[in-house]
Amino acid sequence: MNEVADLKERMKDFWALGNYPEVAKRFVPAAEKLVAACDIGVGDRVLDVAAGDGNVAVAAAQTGARVTASDFTPRLLAAGRERTEALGLEVRWEEADAEALPYPDGMFDAVTSAFGLMFAPRPEVATAEAFRVTAPGGVVGLTAWTPDGFTGQITALMGEYLPVPMGTDRPIDWGIETTVRKRLEPHASALEVTRDRIVWEFDSVPATLAWQERNFGALIAARHSLPSKEYTSLLTRIAELIRQWNHATDGSVRLPAAYLLAIGRHDR
Ligand SMILES: C[S@@+](CC[C@H](N)C(=O)[O-])C[C@H]1O[C@@H](n2cnc3c(N)ncnc32)[C@H](O)[C@@H]1O
Numbered sequence: 001m002n003e004v005a006d007l008k009e010r011m012k013d014f015w016a017l018g019n020y021p022e023v024a025k026r027f028v029p030a031a032e033k034l035v036a037a038c039d040i041g042v043g044d045r046v047l048d049v050a051a052g053d054g055n056v057a058v059a060a061a062q063t064g065a066r067v068t069a070s071d072f073t074p075r076l077l078a079a080g081r082e083r084t085e086a087l088g089l090e091v092r093w094e095e096a097d098a099e100a101l102p103y104p105d106g107m108f109d110a111v112t113s114a115f116g117l118m119f120a121p122r123p124e125v126a127t128a129e130a131f132r133v134t135a136p137g138g139v140v141g142l143t144a145w146t147p148d149g150f151t152g153q154i155t156a157l158m159g160e161y162l163p164v165p166m167g168t169d170r171p172i173d174w175g176i177e178t179t180v181r182k183r184l185e186p187h188a189s190a191l192e193v194t195r196d197r198i199v200w201e202f203d204s205v206p207a208t209l210a211w212q213e214r215n216f217g218a219l220i221a222a223r224h225s226l227p228s229k230e231y232t233s234l235l236t237r238i239a240e241l242i243r244q245w246n247h248a249t250d251g252s253v254r255l256p257a258a259y260l261l262a263i264g265r266h267d268r
Contacts, residue, residue: 017217031055050116054080070096118174119167146175149258188264
C-alpha cells in the first residue's frame, strides 16, 4: 500500500471514533447555509462529499433535490443512512474517497462538502475531483473552519498531538480566503467567498471539556496514543483555548465556530 493510501486507512479509523453525529449537530446551521448558497432545489442532482452523517444531505434532500452522500468512513455512512431513513428522505449513501470519486464527469448539478474536503490529504486532487464530477453550469460549494475561531484553533491544536495527520498538515488553510481562491480559481469561472460563524454553547468550561472527551474522535485517538502526562497537557491547552475564545461572562461558555463558505461555478 502506498503512503497516501495507508494514511487514509488510518484516518478512517480515527473518524469512526467517538460520537461524530453528536458533534455534527452543532454544524447544522452551516450545512443549511451551504445548501442555500448553492441554490439547491427540486430535482437538482447533488453530491455531498465527505458527508459524515449527513447534515448537508438532509438539508439538500429536504429541498427536493436528488442527493448522493459519500464518505470514506463506513461507520459514518451507516449512521447517515439510518438518519435519512428515519427522516423518510431518499438519499443514496456510497463509500467514496474525496480524491477518487467513483462518478463520471459532469454527473452532478452541485457538489458540496461541509468541513469535509478540507481533510483530504491532497487539496489539489480533491478539488479537481469535485469539479470533474460537476456539470457545466453547476456549482461546487465548500465550508471550512477559519484560523480565527475556536474550531479552527482546536483543529490546529489536535494536529500537533494526533498519531495520524488530519489530512494535510494544515487543514485550516482551507479557511484562508487567498488559499481557497488559489485552489478553486483554476476550475471555477466565478467564485464567491463569504464568512460566517456558529456559536457553540456549553454550561461551563469543565462541561465543554467533558463533552469533547466523550464525543471528539480526535481527542479519543489522542488519549489512546499519548502517554498520560502528554494527554493531560493537551487537556490543559484545550481548556486554555476555551477560556481564550469564550465570549460568555456568566460562567457559561460561548465559542465562535468561524467558517468560510466558498462557491465556485463550473462553466467550462
Ligand atoms: C468534520 S467531518 C464533516 C462531515 C460532514 N460533512 C458534516 O458537515 O458534518 C469530516 C468528514 O470527512 C470525511 N473524510 C475525511 N477525509 C476523507 C476522504 N479522503 N474521502 C472521503 N471522506 C473523507 C470523514 O470520514 C468525516 O466524515
